[in-house]
Amino acid sequence: MAEANEVTFRLTRCRRSVPRTRALAHAVLSGWGVSQAVLESAELVLSELVTNALRVRVPRDRQVGVRIARTLKNGLLRLEVSDAGSGRPEVRAPGDDETGGRGLLLVEALAHRWGVDEREGGIGKTVWAELKAPDIVPESVGREVAAVMVRLGQRVRVLGEWRTVRMVRTESYAAGGLAVVLGLDEGPALRVHAAEPLSVLDGGVPSVREGPEGTPG
Known part of the structure; x- marks a missing residue:
């Protein structure tokens, strides 16, 4: 109730x-x-x-x-x-x-x-x-997704704060595997493994994702 x-x-x-x-x-x-x-x-x-x-x-x-x-x-x-x-x-x-x-x-x-x-x-x-x-004001409750699924306009929880995603690109690790780099509205970019779980809140900005070397993904 x-x-x-x-x-x-x-x-x-x-x-x-x-x-x-x-x-x-x-x-x-x-x-x-x-x-x-x-x-x-x-x-x-x-x-x-x-x-x-x-x-x-x-x-x-x-x-x-x-x-x-x-x-x-x-x-x-x-x-x-x-x-x-x-x-x-x-x-x-x-x-x-x-x-x-x-x-x-x-x-x-x-x-x-x-x-x-x-x-x-x-x-x-x-x-x-x-x-x-x-x-x-109730605290926003996000859902967990793999980092590779994060889209522009969503908000991700970083160090206890919600940050809006302004840029998304993927990179290859030297030892193999895929990394995701997220440019945020505040603070430094976040670089995590593609499978890393992140808490997200949906936003309203269309998704534009770049692949390795800045090529469209």
Whole structure:
């Protein structure tokens, strides 16, 4: 079964909802494999957004909605907190003697970006923040082929990094046998035995292969 890319839950309007939010966020984000630094920032951002939502004046039976989502393609976490209150939160610059009013300053400092949207199909608003989380992007998994089967435009794994193949040619070893030389987008060319297994990812560049001495293969 595919792992969920979003989690939603609702909170009652009480003080216990803030630590509950942090605990739920910790469980979700740990399961998604985010780094400790991103996890701590996300917990803090989400708890500040929930704290602000709980302070909004609304009927007592109105709950606070929370959504935690990830975008694997871009490596982003999106945190959303919805309430039934009117108005839009604004970043303040509280004085040194004020004990509150710094929540959105923290959100602005820790988030990649944040904003406020009207709730779809209901009253109130949704305050959201996005954080960069490259750890949630799944690592590409290649397939193994013999070096002689590698084509232009494919990516090969070299010393733990994926490199795009820009040139392919074959050479003969002095002692006999065939070698494959791969020109890469970064670093020196890779020269391996034709039967050497390499991990590859397919690309979209047509194949042009040269034979020994630079002749077409």
